[in-house]
Amino acid sequence: VDIIEGGQAVAQRAALTVGRVTLALESDASVVDDAALAAFAASVELSAVEMYTASAARMTGPAVLLAQAFAVHHREHARTFNAFAGINQVTTANARLTAAIQNQLDASADQRSRLMLAFQLENQLASTHQSLLGKFTSPGAVRLGASILPVESEHAVILGTFLGLDLEKDLIPFTLQPTAGPPTHPEWGSLDPARYPVGG
Amino acid sequence: MRPDHSKIDPDQWAEALTGLRDGLGRLLGAPDGRPAEDRADLIVDNLSRRRFLGVGGLAVVSAAVLAACTTSKSKPPRGGTSPSTTDVETSTTIAVDPDVAILRLASSLEHAVIAVYQSASGLELVTNKKLVDATTYFSSQHADHAGLFQGLTSQRGGQPFTDPNQAILESLQPRLAALATQADVVELLYDVESVAAATYLSVVGTFTDNKLDAVTTSVAGIEGRHFAVLGLALSGLPKPTTGIAPRTGSLPFAASGFQTPDGAVPPGTGV
Numbered sequence: 001v002d003i004i005e006g007g008q009a010v011a012q013r014a015a016l017t018v019g020r021v022t023l024a025l026e027s028d029a030s031v032v033d034d035a036a037l038a039a040f041a042a043s044v045e046l047s048a049v050e051m052y053t054a055s056a057a058r059m060t061g062p063a064v065l066l067a068q069a070f071a072v073h074h075r076e077h078a079r080t081f082n083a084f085a086g087i088n089q090v091t092t093a094n095a096r097l098t099a100a101i102q103n104q105l106d107a108s109a110d111q112r113s114r115l116m117l118a119f120q121l122e123n124q125l126a127s128t129h130q131s132l133l134g135k136f137t138s139p140g141a142v143r144l145g146a147s148i149l150p151v152e153s154e155h156a157v158i159l160g161t162f163l164g165l166d167l168e169k170d171l172i173p174f175t176l177q178p179t180a181g182p183p184t185h186p187e188w189g190s191l192d193p194a195r196y197p198v199g200g
Numbered sequence: 201m202r203p204d205h206s207k208i209d210p211d212q213w214a215e216a217l218t219g220l221r222d223g224l225g226r227l228l229g230a231p232d233g234r235p236a237e238d239r240a241d242l243i244v245d246n247l248s249r250r251r252f253l254g255v256g257g258l259a260v261v262s263a264a265v266l267a268a269c270t271t272s273k274s275k276p277p278r279g280g281t282s283p284s285t286t287d288v289e290t291s292t293t294i295a296v297d298p299d300v301a302i303l304r305l306a307s308s309l310e311h312a313v314i315a316v317y318q319s320a321s322g323l324e325l326v327t328n329k330k331l332v333d334a335t336t337y338f339s340s341q342h343a344d345h346a347g348l349f350q351g352l353t354s355q356r357g358g359q360p361f362t363d364p365n366q367a368i369l370e371s372l373q374p375r376l377a378a379l380a381t382q383a384d385v386v387e388l389l390y391d392v393e394s395v396a397a398a399t400y401l402s403v404v405g406t407f408t409d410n411k412l413d414a415v416t417t418s419v420a421g422i423e424g425r426h427f428a429v430l431g432l433a434l435s436g437l438p439k440p441t442t443g444i445a446p447r448t449g450s451l452p453f454a455a456s457g458f459q460t461p462d463g464a465v466p467p468g469t470g471v
Binding site for chain 1: 334397405418421437453458459
């Protein structure tokens with residue numbers, strides 16, 4: 001039985017039957033893991049929404065539009081991850097991440113520093129989704145993460161360009177080692193669910 | 201040389217943002233209103249449709265003809281719906297490792313993208329130094345990607361595909377032949393990067409070795425970054441690019457907030 005067809009199945013994992021598929025969801029650890037990971041992803045996406053909402057109020061010019069647009073994207077990402085999170089779905093942002101972001105926002109002296117914070121967070125979110133791709137077992141969840149990662153990468157590049165950052169050094173600084181797996185950037189660590197627990 | 205962000209007049213920015221604002225107006229006004237469950241279904245349904253690839257460990261590969269991005273007028277809107285012109289398909293059935301078939305398509309696509317960059321570069325239409333540097337850099341990254349996919353093909357006992365995908369190049373030939381300005385070149389590269397990212401998303405979830413999902417997505421992320429840089433140049437952000445009139449139809453990000461497989465190169469094309 002393919003119990004991991006996607007959000008609907010996971011979202012209703014208390015039920016035994018989803019559509020034409022009979023599920024034994026409660027006993028399947030992979031589904032539970034996917035649901036928990038999706039909830040984590042939703043929580044950090046909501047933290048990004050909060051960051052942009054707070055930042056937009058302190059921005060001027062085109063940066064306001066960007067902040068508003070990207071906040072909409074992150075809200076949609078959170079909603080969609082929540083569809084996979086089932087009973088674990090979250091309605092509030094990741095508390096520890098939001099607190100860390102808020103500290104930096106409070107310390108930010110100007111628009112540039114707020115854009116830089118957004119640039120860093122977008123890169124970290126992209127890295128986080130990259131990391132989660134290796135942990136999700138559901139093809140639907142993998143596919144969802146894969147549909148979001150490029151967009152958050154685009155956000156980062158746009159913000160970095162507004163900041164006047166260097167293309168090769170800052171925006172797309174990846175090095176590829178064909179035998180070693182996907183490209184990485186040493187400074188853009190992914191967000192660790194253990195460090196930023198849902199509800200923590 | 202880095203642009204001096206502090207010296208850009210906010211009013212000038214606002215003017216340059218006309219196109220972006222049009223796109224954002226649609227986004228902010230109606231973020232499609234689709235329930236998250238429906239969006240999840242949409243994503244998963246796309247995956248399910250592609251399940252035909254894996255049949256008993258074999259792949260049924262269509263020798264397809266690429267119609268996507270034949271002309272700039274027929275290009276699929278990113279995050280929107282594909283035009284019917286992408287639906288050309290069919291024929292030979294061959295048995296291959298499904299992962300190898302996808303990896304060969306990926307490296308052939310990367311080589312085709314490199315060929316497009318090289319052809320465009322040879323015309324010397326791009327005069328903006330930053331764009332010249334950027335496209336040269338992007339081309340080198342595509343070479344890295346091709347090498348990555350070729351190495352993965354070899355690891356799985358397959359024969360790496362080391363040539364540009366001729367079906368893709370033939371489909372792009374009319375646009376290559378019509379290039380006349382710097383903006384034409386940037387728009388073509390923008391579309392090609394979009395197709396590459398869409399293609400990688402289209403195969404995620406179909407690999408028998410799910411480690412390849414992460415690898416492929418990481419490459420899609422880089423194509424997305426290329427797409428954003430080229431989209432910024434076309435949109436005139438953060439300030440207009442010399443020689444390119446800011447336009448409304450080339451946003452530097454997926455308007456829907458999600459990468460979609462729209463415009464993807466169909467499985468089996470040209471390999």
